[in-house]
Structure formats: C-alpha cells, structure tokens
Amino acid sequence: MFCRCFGRPNKEPTLPSSMLDKLHEKLGILEKNESEIQKKAAVEFGRAKEFARAKNRKDALQCLKRKKVLEKQIEKVGSFRVRIRNQMMILQGANADETANFDDHESVTELEELERDKLEEQATSSGNYNHSSSRRNRKQPTRPNPHKRREGKQAAHA
Secondary structure, eight states: OHHHHHOOOOOSOOOHHHHHHHHHHHHHHHHHHHHHHHHHHHHHHHHHHHHHHTTOHHHHHHHHHHHHHHHHHHHHHHHHHHHHHHHHHHHHHHHHHHTTTOOTTSOHHHHHHHHHHHHHHHHHHHTOOOOHHHHHHSOOOOOOOTTSOOHHHHHHHO
16 A cells, blocks of 8 residues: 555665765766756847847836846756755765775665764864754843733722
C-alpha cells in the first residue's frame, strides 16, 4: 500500500561521485538558465529605451518592471549556484577524507551526518552560533497593564 503512494525505497546507496555528477549537471543547467534570463533582461531594457524614445512612458515603465523581475530571478539563480558549489565542495572534501573508509554498503545518511558535522564545525569556528533556543527559554519581563486601574486612582475619584 505504502509503495504505491510513496514509491519503493532506493536499495542502492548513492555514492558521492554520482551525487557530484548530479550536482555538476544541475550547475550547468542553472548557468544556462541564468544566461537566458540575462538575455531576456537585456531585451526588455532595449524595448524600454525604444518606448522612451517614442514618448510612450507607460510601456517603458512596464518593460523596466519586467527587467527588475528578471534581475531578481538572476539573483536567485546565482544564490542557487553558490549553494550547489558549496555542496560540491563538501562532497569533494568528504569523498577525499572518507575514500579509504567508504564502502559501497554504507548508507547516504552517514555521508549526510559528515556534512552536518563539518557545517557545524565551520559555524562554530566562525562564531555563527544560533542563540534562538536560549531566547525561547528566557522569561519575558512583565509590563504593567495600562487598562487596569490602580487603587490610588480609584480612591481619588471616589
């Protein structure tokens, strides 16, 4: 029943080299998408110039808005590329460190644990410690309720 809904579990563990190949392919696709989006942004900017020369301000502004949206997409794609490059470097480092110890029968979860450990090491060494858990446990100071009457004011009004 569950196999129909969620699919069958992958019995073969994914090797770091195959994961690196997949990440490299994704990186190529993202670079291609980024160049296409840059071309579209350049076309929109050219159209905006043409509309501005023709004194068609409304259409020129629309083209500039579309160009701005495309530039935001370029930034997102760039951040994806950086993230994928970081993952590739982590996998390459883990692959180099664990090549002698890594067997085909070891699971991917062990590799992910190694990645998490390295990321935690880097975070603690750079001082990027997350204090959010200590913030939650702290008791918030109580403020006086401005709508609640004080006894002194009641006695003065009586």
